[in-house]
Amino acid sequence: MTGRDGSETSEVRSRDSIHVVDPLQVPWSVATPAPGKGDPPGEELTAFASPDGRFTFGLTRRQSLHREIVWAHHEVALILEGEVEITASDGSVVRASPGNVVVTPRGTSGVWRSLTPYRKVWAVYE
Template sequence: MSIIKQLITSGGPVLAYMGVVPVLRMVPFLRREPPPLLDGPLQQTVEFPAVQPAAETYLPPFSTILSGNPAQTATYIYRSPDGLFAAGIWTCRVGKFRIDFDRAEFIQILEGVVTVTDAEGVSRTYRAGDAFVTPKGFSGTWDVIEPIKKHFTWYGAGSEEGFSAV
């Protein structure tokens, strides 16, 4: 009998509150709008083209080339307004060169084969279909075994020598 009294005593106000809450949500000035998903107007997506637009060929600094002729092209497909994020397409002919990454970069190999060796001598070979991240501060070599093509995205401030804008 005491359980029934307790349910009636405490259950009544809870049930009454639950009945009023949906009604309160119908009052316009008590409704909250969801926060916007983006600041400012909606942005459009940017697609990578099926064929890389024409880009000027360049070489890394002569002092960094270890073998071969690692001539390269780079085309930006997108750059953020603040200049801290970019995405594009990069190609390189067969050759080996030293490289220091001054920003973090995501890489997806589309064609070719490359062996990346870090400053400690640890090597990894990447082929078409592989994806990896090179952190800011990475120092090592790229040995392009078969001509390579990659999609890249990078984040952070850094140099843009040799890269052509689209």
């Protein structure tokens, strides 16, 4: 499967029954660093994808990231660890830390910058 940033990701497909995905037992994929940036690659795990591929849920962990992004999908993310700062194209700035939920509508553009290493769970709807 192709990840949200275009790289190949590990994925657990939908099943017909309730099941548990243990992130410690499933391989994570390398999340591609931004071209021309000094950011190290992160890791991503797609824990669920709907059969039509329009809804996905997963986890991301990164040491650092500073990237301009245009969100091609709706994303809701729960910050588990670390702190991030998002500067929207209108100049508004939000910070998120553990326990905060970041809601990003499709078409939003801005700069995502980690202030510390972070982990998040995310849900994406295309």
